Amino acid sequence: MARRGENIYKRKDGRWEGRCVIGKKPDGRTAFSYIYGKTYTEVKKKLEICKADRTQAKTMDRAQEVFRDGTLGAWMEFWLDGVIKPEVKHSTYAVYRGQVERHILPAAGKLNLSDISNKTMEIVYNAILDKNISTSTAQNICKRFMAALCSARDRNLISSLPVLPYKKKKYNRKKPRFMTLEEQKRIEKKLDERNSKDLAVLLALYSGSRVGECCGYTWQDFDPLAGGIHVSHSIQRVTLFHQQKQKTKLILTETKSDSSRRFIPLPRFMVQILVQFQKENKATGSDYIFGAGRKAMDPRVLQYYLTRVTESIGLRGIHFHTLRHTFATRFMERNGDVQALKEILGHSSAKITLEWYGHSTKQHIQKSMLKLNRLTA
Template identity: 35%
Template sequence: MSRRGENIYKRKDQRWEGRYIKSRKENGRINFGYVYGRTYKETKEKLLLKKFQFEKIQDSENNQYYPGTLYAWSQLCLERWKEKVKESTFNTYCYKINRYIIPVIGEYKLIEIERSHIKLLIQSWEKKKLSKRTIHQLFHLVDRLFSDAVKRDLTPKNPCFDVNLPKMATSKVLPLSLTEQRRLEEAAKSESNGEIIIFALHFGLRIGEISALRWENVDFDKGMLYINETYQRLTNVRLNTEQVTTELSLGSAKTSSSVRAIPLTDQMTLLLKKMKEKSRSSFIFQVGDKPMEPRLITYHFHKIRKKAGLNTIHFHQLRHTFATRLMESKGSIASISELLGHSSTKMTLDVYTGAVFEEKYRSLELMENIV
């Protein structure tokens, strides 16, 4: 039997159920929430707490806080961010927000989301078995949504504050050994489009940077190769829909530090001149009237690495191999970082710790021999 005016009921399973106003929808209709307890007293205490929280929300709304849901706010943010970030970055934001954030907490009003909701959101990502790196990226995106709202005084707090995330170990990509590199290069020399592999191993280029290379990027007089574009397949998620498509896009380099000039060695100058003599296209690697897309480059790579008897490597290892060979040749971290297009030497050190360790070990050995 319900107690008058309290909305507390005894259920058939002998538990007590209390109903409270959770929020009001944008059309004014009430959205109810429920609490449960083994006793009437326990349920009443839970219900009083929920009612108190709702009163705080109502007070917040009277203070001109944002009245809409997280979903509505996220779409406003995306519209604002669209003009400030690269197309590929914007598409990634759309995809992640609409795929992993909105389905879980999107219908809650922005000002009613608590730290407990963020924890449940993280748990939902863990249940999907997303990688720890992806979870960290998603969390920072949620944090940005709330940080933007706090800066504009549209919500009183950021519920992402002091939320613990799963610890993320720094992943290390192993380079090819010198023997493996020689086998791969030898196989590449006798295959069509094998120059792709030579470019990755001798310039340290990302796959999208290789796709986007034009002959106008090569300056034989100055002996330089200029990197300023990337060709990649983008994931598109239209605002306010779940429609997902992909399309190829030729755009500016990944970051400002990715725009760089790489000196041409005698070996690479000779290779490029031979390729230039045979080429009738504007892109160095071209199919039809467009750049060769990364998927096709990957296809040629796998064909050649199988011929070389290398069965467990992937394309990005070629870039790591380039960096490792430079370190083994006593190249400075600063120059290697610039050649790779990294934003800082710290990033280079974080990724290539193994090679740096070997260099440190040899330095200590030399010191001990002297002593």
């Protein structure tokens, strides 16, 4: 007997049979393609491939019908909503759409898709640079543009691709901004651990949590017995498109990547502070550690608050991500293991961790040098 919602049956001869809709017969009846296999799982996988191929064929037919002689703007709209949106997170889609609407469409949106050339790519690139946008960002937008054109070529809407209007250049990665020990002490003296925003800043300093992760922490994530906190989601403010009244919205999303889902062990004092904070705020019934009720704290609010606190003590240029860099630097200064830091920060590889935090502070270098003694003394 077939499972509900599936056209997969076990035959009398012991084999499994699956049916995939491929269209209509001349008499109007549904036409099927039949798939066979020794196991249910084998047939199910084959059916999924058949359905995917069918969906892709329909998409390509629609694209060719609508956009072969259409404008670049029409194609970009189709690419964003028909190709990109189903495959990426809402926040990523918002970034892509923002780049298209702010930079690509104003420069070339009215051109015919078939007329896109090397000159078009140069126009788009120069138009972005004229807005005082960094070279690396401008190049990333052009790569996004090229990805959309590759998708159009795959659907036989264009025969060739333009070349990128710049030569690949390796940029020296800037060292992360982190606070010195004295700066960190000044900030910590300013923090009141009974205040939710101050406690969020303190937690970031001793866990390396991102701002969206801090805002997304719930009391269910906190495990005082294990002595740490689980990172499973993040709060982000994303742009809403085709909305007249509300331009942005707070959403609860999955973590930045699979490696970002992790458990962060916390220092004992930090666990004790969170336990006490939970007792004192139990009456509010808040789901979020730093929110109110079922409403999470806005990452922008937390960032603005940190800016006010740091500027009040004479520190400038401190962003919430600076706290993450500071935590990593303190961890390495205390001879922390790179692999352990990689797990705590949620990096996909230790190579990334080393590239960002393989440096040493002047104070750490000086202490290391003072430990050296003459061997023949």
